Amino acid sequence: MSTSFRRLIYAALVLLSLSAHSQQKVDFFKNLPKNANPVDVGKRLSERFLARPHSTFGAFKATPPNEITYPDACAWYGALTFAQRTGDKTLQQRLIKRAELLLNEEAHLIPYAKDVDRAVIGIIPLEVYNQTGDQRFLKIGLIPANEQFKTLSPDEYAKLPAEIRDRYAKGYSWHTRFWMDDMYMITALQSQAYRATRNPTYLDRTARLMIAYLDTLQTPNGLFYHANDVPFYWGRGDGWLAAGMAELLTILPKDNVYRPRIIQGYKDMMQTLLKFQDKNGMWHQLLDDPTAWPETSGTAMFTFAFITGVKNGWLDEKTYGPAARKAWISLCGYLDENNDLREICEGTNKKNDRQYYLDRKRITGDLHGQAPMIWCAMALVK
Template identity: 90%
Template sequence: MKRLKTILLVFLNSCWGLTVLAQNTKPKTIASFENFPKDANPTEIGKRLSERFMTRPHSTFGAFKATPPTEITYPDACAWYGALTFAKLTDNKDLSQRLINRAELLLNEEAHLIPYAKDVDRAVIGIVPLEVYNQTKDERFLKVGLIPADEQFKTLSPEEYTKLPVEIRNRYAKGYSWHTRFWMDDMYMITALQSQAYRATNNYKYIDRTARQMIAYLDTLQTPNGLFYHANDVPFYWGRGDGWLAAGMAELLSILPKDNVYRPRIMQGYKDMMKTLLKYQDKNGMWHQLLDDPTAWPETSGTAMFTFAFITGVKKGWLDEKIYGQAARKAWISLCGYLDENNDLREICEGTNKKNDRQYYLDRKRITGDLHGQAPMIWCAMALVK
């Protein structure tokens, strides 16, 4: 008995020592993400961008127009999700509550603005109520958020199936979402929604099916140099298009369980892309409207998405800190220089459909304050303070 008591005492002392060690262990400091210039402080920039989002009405695909929108689509959802996460990470309770109060309207007087999930652009609004649920555990938000997540992979009725284009039917028959169109933008939209559903429910089906979906996009669109064409019939490395995939892979890998069978393939695709992106970053830290064309204009929304992917990779230990950390730092500081006095980002490519025409991409309008750019800037701040 005396020997048993001695063993138990040693065990308890060991546990106490481990507990003290855990309590006194600080997160690893990443030199590249410390001591930013005053005008590039991520906590301050993230707060200003989130507050800017709160001052604005809902947009129409990221553009603020005189006519009130009839639905809330992906640029708003992406900015809203980023602001919610940033406020939580920085313990800004006032900002968090105002963002949640705004989401509360989606359950009542603004419920009509939640669109039917007929495509990825409209389904992704589900990330907002799901993030609110993850923070508050309010079941009302879970119910609303899961509707588009489940709709995205639902079993189609014979009538619905016959209305699909033939190529979509073939993809659906292989077990992919009926939203599958093989545009690279999709793999942020689908990934963000299904990953949030997994976080909210801990139901493995959500994360497993989006990982499988990601591999289909990797196999279809990724080129040997690691970058992606805008679509399988549009062979151009469009900046923001590639940015959606970079951000989507970073987000998915952050949540995807380490033992998931699809993880090694996605990680390889991610690292291949990051390696080539380094080669196309210009001397000021920016990436261009067409990534492989140094004469194309530096574009901020794609640059912000690549910066987010770099920051995430460095913090997770997937990417070399000295190389990618410095590249991310340079990009972030450069991006902050594109913010105007209203906290609106300049040089954002306007909303862009696909077209097999190089000049089409080069001639896209450069706009200021559009949520296509505001959103990934918030993600960068979010990633830096995490």
């Protein structure tokens, strides 16, 4: 065999090797820095949640709350799911034991489901039921899920604002107010009810409502205004919707009639979010304003939506994997020595005033930010 022929064979083998190597699947969520290990971060954040009393809105206060708030519920749900996915039985049992108080001495802290923020507490007993099969939790978890889409009495209907009555008449939940926050709160609860019962009614009605929110609030660039009368791309507000779509798409069957519209709305949003991510991997308090401050709770929600999309094959991993990785690593740098996340936007109502959003307080350790960080860890370890 001539020398030149041997060289040709060697070159061909090298090319084949390089080609095979280039086709290997790259996992952008492996070999993370030590401070960004999702098992460790999720564990520390869950322990931090357990070490605190139930939260009030805003900063933690000495006065006990008179009801469990939605940020508390969102963090609790994340911690329960994280514990199950990592096989941490001790953490799981401690979280469930805390939930058992809702059956007796803390039952009074479960609010009446008069709006989306108060109804979402149902995700906790429903998740405990999903993990344990304890019928007591199924019973109390389905109460707010069913209340959310109940048939109103004439007196109840008459008390609704005119715009809500119109939406209810179209078959939507009487909680429908067309704020983008809603489509995490409603979606999470109805999805949990579906997981617990496998009754497609829960899934179909929330999917139909999600499309109504897409048609009403999503703008041509894929992002969402806070509300019809508030034309601002508020970071965490868009984050709630991104997380809600990711949650829903995870369980929505591929042949569901509503899925194509929702997956398109999700992809349109993700594509534009990619353009607004800054060089450090963060998103800002107002998404389209690079001079606004980098905000962690919204960034964590978008990171969760990216991770979920990549892992489920809805998003191109070579495009969105590096963005999700960069965001997660950056977020972990915002955790302080107490495992509290910094630079979280305080609880925010809607207001048609740009400066109102820019001037919102930046707080540390609030569950609006702690919760989606746990969701990210939960998604990374799945």
